[in-house]
Amino acid sequence: MLSSRTLSKNLASVVRQGRSLARRNYGLPASAIGLGTDPRKDKNIQLTPLRGVNIIHDPLLSKGTAFSIAERERLSIRGLVPPRCQEMEKQLLRIKRNLDALETPLAKFVFLSALQDRNETLFYKLLINYLDELAGIIYTPTVGEACLMSHSIYRRSRGMYFSSQDRGAMSAMVHNWPHDEVDVIVVTDGSRVLGLGDLGANGMQIPIGKLSLYVAAGGIRPRSVLPVVLDVGTNNESLLHDPLYLGMGHPRLDGEEYYSFVDEWVTAVHSRWPNALIQFEDFKYPHAYNLLNKYQDKITCFNDDIQSTSAITLAGILASLKARGRSQETLNEERIICVGAGSAGVGVCEGIVDAMVAQGRVNSRDEAYSRIWMLDQHGLLGNPALNTNDPQSIVGGGERMSKLDERQKCYVKADMTDRLSLEEVVEQVKPTVILGLTGVPGVFSEKAIRTMAKYQEKPIVFPLSNPDTRAECTAEEAFKWTDGRAIFASGSPFPDVNLPNGRVGRTNQCNNSYSFPGLGLGITVSRASRVTPNMFLETAKTIADMASPQQLKEGTLFPGVHYLRDVALAVGTRVCEVAFEEGVATAVLKEGEMLSDVVEGSMFVPEYVPLVHAPNAH
Numbered sequence: 001m002l003s004s005r006t007l008s009k010n011l012a013s014v015v016r017q018g019r020s021l022a023r024r025n026y027g028l029p030a031s032a033i034g035l036g037t038d039p040r041k042d043k044n045i046q047l048t049p050l051r052g053v054n055i056i057h058d059p060l061l062s063k064g065t066a067f068s069i070a071e072r073e074r075l076s077i078r079g080l081v082p083p084r085c086q087e088m089e090k091q092l093l094r095i096k097r098n099l100d101a102l103e104t105p106l107a108k109f110v111f112l113s114a115l116q117d118r119n120e121t122l123f124y125k126l127l128i129n130y131l132d133e134l135a136g137i138i139y140t141p142t143v144g145e146a147c148l149m150s151h152s153i154y155r156r157s158r159g160m161y162f163s164s165q166d167r168g169a170m171s172a173m174v175h176n177w178p179h180d181e182v183d184v185i186v187v188t189d190g191s192r193v194l195g196l197g198d199l200g201a202n203g204m205q206i207p208i209g210k211l212s213l214y215v216a217a218g219g220i221r222p223r224s225v226l227p228v229v230l231d232v233g234t235n236n237e238s239l240l241h242d243p244l245y246l247g248m249g250h251p252r253l254d255g256e257e258y259y260s261f262v263d264e265w266v267t268a269v270h271s272r273w274p275n276a277l278i279q280f281e282d283f284k285y286p287h288a289y290n291l292l293n294k295y296q297d298k299i300t301c302f303n304d305d306i307q308s309t310s311a312i313t314l315a316g317i318l319a320s321l322k323a324r325g326r327s328q329e330t331l332n333e334e335r336i337i338c339v340g341a342g343s344a345g346v347g348v349c350e351g352i353v354d355a356m357v358a359q360g361r362v363n364s365r366d367e368a369y370s371r372i373w374m375l376d377q378h379g380l381l382g383n384p385a386l387n388t389n390d391p392q393s394i395v396g397g398g399e400r401m402s403k404l405d406e407r408q409k410c411y412v413k414a415d416m417t418d419r420l421s422l423e424e425v426v427e428q429v430k431p432t433v434i435l436g437l438t439g440v441p442g443v444f445s446e447k448a449i450r451t452m453a454k455y456q457e458k459p460i461v462f463p464l465s466n467p468d469t470r471a472e473c474t475a476e477e478a479f480k481w482t483d484g485r486a487i488f489a490s491g492s493p494f495p496d497v498n499l500p501n502g503r504v505g506r507t508n509q510c511n512n513s514y515s516f517p518g519l520g521l522g523i524t525v526s527r528a529s530r531v532t533p534n535m536f537l538e539t540a541k542t543i544a545d546m547a548s549p550q551q552l553k554e555g556t557l558f559p560g561v562h563y564l565r566d567v568a569l570a571v572g573t574r575v576c577e578v579a580f581e582e583g584v585a586t587a588v589l590k591e592g593e594m595l596s597d598v599v600e601g602s603m604f605v606p607e608y609v610p611l612v613h614a615p616n617a618h
């Protein structure tokens with residue numbers, strides 16, 4: 001187990017560091033309007049136009065059995081709830097007992113969704129208190145199972161669906177959402193849900209889970225998040241033939257039809273909520289990149305799988321350098337194999353290249369590309385002309401090359417045979433780091449990892465695909481094949497591994513859940529008009545410095561999931577600063593305001609506040 005005292009000490013120093021940076025004078029005018037997603041005007045009281053059962057049935061207002069006697073009188077709910085006023089502590093006790101009695105993760109998922117639909121304050125209190133236990137239910141891996149089963153376990157709608165039958169109506173539809181203030185929108189088209197493929201409208205559970213972490217870890221207010229599915233159809237035959245499926249029953253729109261559909265949606269949401277951050281999630285390659293390229297300079301948006309995954313993976317590699325007793329500045333000396341050449345693979349590698357260039361220890365971007373060997377399902381992106389023994393392969397290789405786009409072509413190795421297997425590439429390259437972003441289990445073969453371990457004292461093994469059933473290898477395998485020497489991080493959680501020598505193989509979760517909540521916090525608090533590359537680089541550097549020397553020695557790279565809120569605060573503060581430094585912040589600091597205090601003060605805390613009926617409130 002991690003020593004929580006050491007972690008807290010270390011985190012406290014990172015947060016303090018953030019604070020001292022935040023004390024810098026940004027030369028902002030004294031006439032400032034103040035920062036933040038939450039002007040904190042209602043911290044001690046909440047006005048509502050609702051009364052009676054409408055309050056009890058509103059998850060953002062309901063307190064279940066915790067309404068005070070005076071409130072019951074004020075809000076006309078006397079007699080509509082059991083007589084005893086029960087404080088949150090007791091409610092938590094009851095809820096946790098019920099939850100613990102459930103046997104399967106999916107049953108827990110359904111239970112927690114129902115709680116979220118009844119009483120969001122209690123849901124978030126529970127989630128924050130038991131983050132390490134519950135993140136794996138509302139997020140990966142169980143959220144993956146929930147997506148697969150979504151049409152069977154459906155209870156109640158959450159978020160918004162925009163489907164192919166809504167074309168021409170989206171600018172009106174956005175007004176059906178009841179809240180004027182929306183700070184973060186997570187949107188998916190369900191085309192590549194984790195490593196589970198095309199799940200169409202069932203993908204809705206992903207934006208819901210991401211936004212639950214935005215609230216619990218990033219401190220965004222529950223009423224200002226919006227999960228969205230763009231239902232452009234599905235190519236998943238079994239869903240198309242399932243009578244219970246709830247999405248559109250036709251194959252996916254593609255090409256111009258697809259892009260104009262997304263464009264109508266972006267225009268509609270941007271016109272209603274011009275300041276909202278849009279996070280693109282689980283879009284298939286190359287749509288993911290094309291949409292990012294189209295919108296990143298026009299609106300406040302980023303792609304989670306490409307950019308925040310890159311931030312956390314870079315953080316993992318930087319932290320591992322320290323764990324190996326090396327300076328983080330020697331990133332350019334790493335030899336990195338990335339298995340998977342899709343949104344996440346290319347995105348992660350671009351982030352590593354950006355960092356090498358920023359460190360100034362490579363002469364060119366091309367030199368940085370030369371440190372990364374990329375494979376897709378056909379093997380290494382290499383030179384088909386070198387496949388001299390196999391003319392068929394030269395022809396096939398040529399075809400495959402012509403299908404690669406400009407981003408992927410940067411990684412092609414002219415001096416190595418095209419389509420080499422992973423095992424052959426490992427033997428030739430002797431990598432220090434191996435990344436898995438394929439969605440295919442077992443891709444890290446025993447031979448490949450054992451070969452790597454022959455050449456590296458501490459091989460860095462990161463099977464990053466989600467959920468756990470799609471990881472490129474398990475933690476047990478990684479430690480077994482490296483005689484316990486691996487530094488291991490996976491996309492979904494794996495338990496630590498007991499090694500034969502009595503030592504413990506530490507596992508890390510390298511998931512964008514460490515980066516997006518803080519990014520969103522910093523972006524919304526600064527009201528950044530654009531999301532910039534530096535925000536991701538600084539996120540990586542912030543997280544890379546969080547583990548203590550002792551933890552690094554033991555193979556722990558990041559604080560545990562329990563500390564996601566502290567991580568988000570440190571990242572959010574740094575991202576907020578970057579927004580000011582780069583001139584994209586549109587909020588301003590009041591004189592004497594400290595950035596870190598503002599960021600921390602803007603974070604939502606799940607507590608019941610007294611409700612007051614006010615007919616004109618909204």
Ligand SMILES: NC(=O)c1ccc[n+]([C@@H]2O[C@H](COP(=O)([O-])OP(=O)(O)OC[C@H]3O[C@@H](n4cnc5c(N)ncnc54)[C@H](O)[C@@H]3O)[C@@H](O)[C@H]2O)c1
Pocket residue numbers: 192193194195196283284285304305306309339340341342343344345375376377378379436437438439440443464465466467470490491492510511512513
């Ligand atoms: N840990 C994280 O935070 C995180 C973040 C984003 C994505 N991911 C995971 O990464 C995986 C891929 O996501 P994506 O968006 O890049 O998907 P994608 O469909 O865009 O790309 C998948 C890539 O894997 C390659 N591939 C498939 N089978 C292969 C094989 N047998 N050997 C080598 N390469 C193979 C494909 O050619 C393709 O290039 C998913 O499982 C996802 O859950 C993890």
Ligand SMILES: O=C(O)C[C@H](O)C(=O)O
Pocket residue numbers: 140193194195282304305465466491511512513
């Ligand atoms: O959702 C996750 O757990 C991480 C990532 O966004 C993914 O698509 O796998």
Ligand SMILES: [Mg+2]
Pocket residue numbers: 194281282304305
């Ligand atoms: Mg994703």
